[in-house]
Amino acid sequence: MRIAIYGNDNKMSSQVASKLSELINKSNVLELDELNPEVVISVGGDGTLLSAFHHYDDLMEKVRYVGIHTGHLGFYTDWRDNEVKQLVASLEHDNGQSVSYPLLSIEIKYSDGGRPDYMVALNESTVKKLFGTMVAKVYIKDQLFESFRGDGLCISTPTGSTAYNKSVGGAIISPEFNAVQVAEMASINNRVFRTIGSPIIIPPTESITIVPKVSLHNVLTCDQLLVMDRPIESITYRISKRRIYFAKYRHTNFWKRVSNSFIGSSIND
Template identity: 60%
Template structure:
């Protein structure tokens, strides 16, 4: 089995990554940064997002394992003090994995008609700089609403516990193939009206956002922030590729939610 370690630059993470590298080599694993079978992310959820985008071109060929060097994360199954157990688990690996949907984004620019495509693990957002964003929202090519507010967030189920939750979105189990759109500070009064709640769409449905202003918009896809540009439309759908996690421990989603946001064990 070929493995690689993708780590952040903190001193604690560097120490853990060095220890993990030493024990992997001693256990007979081949370290291959170019064509790994498993990507071992050491750090936190942000590190795993970076690892995903680094290897997104071959996401169908790799599986991910997260090692957390801080507090418990949603994408990280192992703690920094469990390196020996992790290596033993990899030695017994049988190739099983659990897969989650990804977000496919196609953006068309208004200034020249060019298009870009992106793949997101968590979410994508669209905001207008300096003033209220006005945009028509289409679900499966039918006009759903004219949105006015700070912006919109479209997330995957795995991303539902991230920025989506902070703007009032619902938490969705990651094994569901669905997209969610959450409003960011929408304007609702006697004149202007939106649904005012998150929208969860079926796997075959698309969400298209068409801004109604000829001005620059800020677009994000996970940790990627693009330069503000005039945007004609953005089309969101479930990607035909999925992210895979090695199924050594990757389960108990609701326990993760409880631990991260409620913390009953600490009360």
């Protein structure tokens, strides 16, 4: 089996990656292959795994991911930094088992006549304005839904619903649902301007299109990626036909991850 190791610059992560490389090189059934891997091992945290996901975007249908966390337990990292030997043993006995999660498809059109960009997000995408209030039309499946005024909008996947989406008041959604969630960031609601004022959830048969009133000075994020130097005409979001796959050696149940991360030991109090 071909393995790629993707780590951050943290001292602990570098030590774990080095130990992992050593054990893989000693294995009779595993080999290191950074260019054409079957399994990508992320060493760090959720941010590192997001970077690994985008680094190997062109191999998405061919690879499975495994996360080793060298800090606090994350949503995508199942193995601890002191469990490298156990992980290598699991890799050596791999039979192709996996669990998959939905992704967010993003189409960005520009008013300067340039070619559209197509991106995929594992967690979320946000649309904001560099300064002042963002004003935009929001369409659901080509039908005008509302005129938004506020700081911006957060569009997330089910697994990403526990990240930025949660911090702006969005709901946590099980990845069993192929759904897109849209949450408002500091919307303006008064006698003149009105928005729905709550998160909305869109099925795979529908899409969300955001059309900024002013194409300039808008900022779009796709996980850790940034688009800010182009005049954005519109952004369309929908559930991607592609999915991310994790090697299922002991992949933690989603709701157990939620409980561990946000409730923790207090659940027994």
